[in-house]
Amino acid sequence: MFGFIEIRHNGRLCTDIQINIENEADNYFLSTEDVIRLMTNGGKEKVLNNSFSNISIKTLEKRVKEGNAFVEKCQIARNLKGVLFVDVTLKRPIARFIRKSKADVYVDNNGVVLNVLRKFTARVLLVTQSERTAPLDFKRNKQDKELLEMIRYIYQDPFLKAQIAQVDVLKNQDMILYLQLGKQVVDFGNLNQWKSKLDRFKVFYKEILPRKGWNAYRKISLRFDKQIICE
Structure with a gap:
C-alpha cells in the first residue's frame, strides 16, 4: 500500500x-x-x-x-x-570587519566569515583593524576567539548594541570604542577583563552622564581595573 x-x-x-x-x-x-x-x-x-x-x-x-x-x-x-x-x-552577521588592503567581511555568531554583498548592507558593529594583514581565524587564534566573544556579548545586549558603533583594534591590540550618540571616545585598553569594562561602560552611561551632562567629557578610559576615568 x-x-x-x-x-x-x-x-x-x-x-x-x-x-x-x-x-x-x-x-x-x-x-x-x-x-x-x-x-x-x-x-x-x-x-x-x-x-x-x-x-x-x-x-x-x-x-x-x-x-x-x-x-x-x-x-x-x-x-x-x-x-x-x-x-x-x-546566517545572521553580528559584525563587519574592515582591514587595510583587504576586502570587508562579515562575521556571524559562530565566527563564520562571510563576504560583503553589494545588494544589502547589514547594520552591525564595525570592527576596524587597519594594521592587520593576517586572515581572521576564530577557531585557532586566541585573540580572535576572545574578540568574537566580546562582539557576541555586545550584539546580544540591547543596551550595548544600541550604544557602541565601532571597535577600533590598534596594532598593540588596544581598542578604542566609538559611540552611536555623543562625541565621547572610549579608551578600552586590551581584551583583558573585557566584560568588567563593558559593565563599567554601562555605569558611565546610566549614572554619570545623566548627572554631568552628555557633553561634559570627550574621553573615557576603562583600561584600569575598577576605574572609570573621565576627561
Whole structure:
C-alpha cells in the first residue's frame, strides 16, 4: 500500500512553490527569487509544473544550502496537493570587519566569515583593524576567539548594541570604542577583563552622564581595573 501511495505521489506535478526565509525582514542577503534560481540550477532545470518523479528534494536542499554562503539551513517538503514548501534559515552577521588592503567581511555568531554583498548592507558593529594583514581565524587564534566573544556579548545586549558603533583594534591590540550618540571616545585598553569594562561602560552611561551632562567629557578610559576615568 505504501509503495502504491509513493508511486501516485511521485507521479504528481509540482503545482506551487512556497518559500519562507527566516530573518528576511532585516536580513536581505537572499531573496525568494534567489532561492528559485538556486533550486532550478540557474533556470536550467524545471521544478514548477514538473513531475515529482523528476525532482530530488535532497538535491534541491543541497543546491540552496551550498549555493549561497549566507544560508545556514534549508528544509524542503511537499504535500499531497503538489505544493513544495521551502524553509530557509539565514546566517545572521553580528559584525563587519574592515582591514587595510583587504576586502570587508562579515562575521556571524559562530565566527563564520562571510563576504560583503553589494545588494544589502547589514547594520552591525564595525570592527576596524587597519594594521592587520593576517586572515581572521576564530577557531585557532586566541585573540580572535576572545574578540568574537566580546562582539557576541555586545550584539546580544540591547543596551550595548544600541550604544557602541565601532571597535577600533590598534596594532598593540588596544581598542578604542566609538559611540552611536555623543562625541565621547572610549579608551578600552586590551581584551583583558573585557566584560568588567563593558559593565563599567554601562555605569558611565546610566549614572554619570545623566548627572554631568552628555557633553561634559570627550574621553573615557576603562583600561584600569575598577576605574572609570573621565576627561
